[in-house]
Amino acid sequence: MTDIRKAGTFKLGDRIVKRLGYGAMQLAGKGVFGPPKDRDGALAVLREAVASGIDHIDTSDFYGPHVTNQIIREALHPYADDLVIVTKIGARRGEDSSWNPAFSAEELTRAVHDNLRNLGLDVLDVVNLRLMFSIHGPAEGSLEAPLTVLAELQQQGLVRHIGLSNVTRKQIAEGRTIADIVCVQNQYNLAHRNDDALIDELAAAGIAYAPFFPLGGFTPLQSTALSDVAAQLDATPMQVALAWLLQRSPNILLIPGTSSVTHLRENLAAVDIALPDDALKTLDHIAGDNAPG
Numbered sequence: 001m002t003d004i005r006k007a008g009t010f011k012l013g014d015r016i017v018k019r020l021g022y023g024a025m026q027l028a029g030k031g032v033f034g035p036p037k038d039r040d041g042a043l044a045v046l047r048e049a050v051a052s053g054i055d056h057i058d059t060s061d062f063y064g065p066h067v068t069n070q071i072i073r074e075a076l077h078p079y080a081d082d083l084v085i086v087t088k089i090g091a092r093r094g095e096d097s098s099w100n101p102a103f104s105a106e107e108l109t110r111a112v113h114d115n116l117r118n119l120g121l122d123v124l125d126v127v128n129l130r131l132m133f134s135i136h137g138p139a140e141g142s143l144e145a146p147l148t149v150l151a152e153l154q155q156q157g158l159v160r161h162i163g164l165s166n167v168t169r170k171q172i173a174e175g176r177t178i179a180d181i182v183c184v185q186n187q188y189n190l191a192h193r194n195d196d197a198l199i200d201e202l203a204a205a206g207i208a209y210a211p212f213f214p215l216g217g218f219t220p221l222q223s224t225a226l227s228d229v230a231a232q233l234d235a236t237p238m239q240v241a242l243a244w245l246l247q248r249s250p251n252i253l254l255i256p257g258t259s260s261v262t263h264l265r266e267n268l269a270a271v272d273i274a275l276p277d278d279a280l281k282t283l284d285h286i287a288g289d290n291a292p293g
C-alpha cells in the first residue's frame with residue numbers, strides 16, 4: 001500500500017492533514033444527481049481511502065443532493081478522530097438537476113443543518129462558502145451578507161472553520177475582514193492556472209488551497225505532452241497531473257475525485273513520483289496562454 005505521508009502535510013484550520021485527500025463528488029449518480037449506479041462500490045472507495053491513510057474528505061450536501069453525505073456516513077461513521085470532512089454551501093439543486101444559488105440566511109442555515117444531519121455530526125469541521133455569481137468561475141461581487149450568516153453559525157458552534165470557494169482575490173480579502181478564512185477551493189490544474197499568483201499569496205498567509213477539478217473534472221485532462229512525460233516516468237497521466245500539483249506549492253491539498261478503487265489506488269501512488277526538471281519544464285508549458293507570464 002502506498003505511504004501517502006510522503007506527500008507531507010499542511011494546516012487546515014486547527015488540524016494538520018495529509019496533502020493527499022479525497023473528493024467525494026463523483027460518488028453521486030450521473031451529473032452529481034441521485035444515487036450512484038454502484039452504491040457498494042461507492043462505500044468501498046470511501047473505506048479504502050480512509051484505510052489508505054486519507055484524513056481529508058471534501059463533500060457537499062448538494063451532491064446528490066444529500067446522497068453523497070449519506071454514503072459517507074454509512075461508510076465511515078463513527079468517524080476516525082483525525083478525519084477532517086470539508087463541506088460547502090451556497091447552492092440548491094433543482095428537480096432537473098440544475099445548480100441554483102442559495103444564499104439567503106434561511107437557505108444557508110438550512111444547508112448547514114442538512115450537512116450536520118446527513119453526515120451525522122454535531123459540528124462541521126470546515127464549511128466553504130461556494131459563490132455562484134457566475135456559473136463559469138469566480139466573478140466579483142460582495143460576499144459580506146452570506147459570509148456574515150456563516151460566521152454567525154460558526155459563533156453558534158455549528159461550524160469549526162470557514163473557507164471560500166469559487167472566489168477572486170478581492171473576495172478573499174473582503175472575507176478575511178469578516179471571518180478567519182482557513183482554505184480556498186477554486187478550479188486549478190496543469191491546464192487551468194488562473195490562480196498561480198493567488199496560490200503563492202495564500203501559501204505566504206498559511207492558508208490552504210484545495211484545487212477542484214485537479215484532474216480536469218468531468219472530462220479528465222488530455223494532453224500529448226502530459227502523456228509523453230507519463231510514459232517516460234512509467235506513470236499514468238493522472239498520476240503525473242497530481243504529482244505536478246504536489247510540487248507546485250506546499251499549501252496545495254489534493255482532493256481528486258473517483259468512483260473507482262483502482263483509480264483511487266493509482267491516484268495515491270502519485271506521491272511516489274519525483275518530477276525531473278525537464279519533465280517540469282514540459283508540464284509547465286501545457287497551460288500555454290493560460291499560464292502566467
Ligand SMILES: NC(=O)c1ccc[n+]([C@@H]2O[C@H](COP(=O)([O-])OP(=O)(O)OC[C@H]3O[C@@H](n4cnc5c(N)ncnc54)[C@H](OP(=O)(O)O)[C@@H]3O)[C@@H](O)[C@H]2O)c1
Nearest residue numbers: 023024025058212213214215216217238256257258259263
Ligand atoms: N468547489 C467547487 O465548486 C467544486 C467543483 C467541482 C468539484 N469540487 C470538489 O473537487 C473534487 C475533485 O473534483 P472532481 O472529482 O470533479 O474532478 P477531478 O478530480 O479533476 O476528476 C474526476 C474525474 O477523473 C476521473 N478519474 C479519477 N482518477 C482517475 C484515474 N486515476 N484515471 C483516470 N480517470 C480518473 C474520474 O472518473 P472515475 O470515477 O471513473 O475514476 C472523474 O471522471 C470533487 O470530488 C469535489 O469534492 C468542488
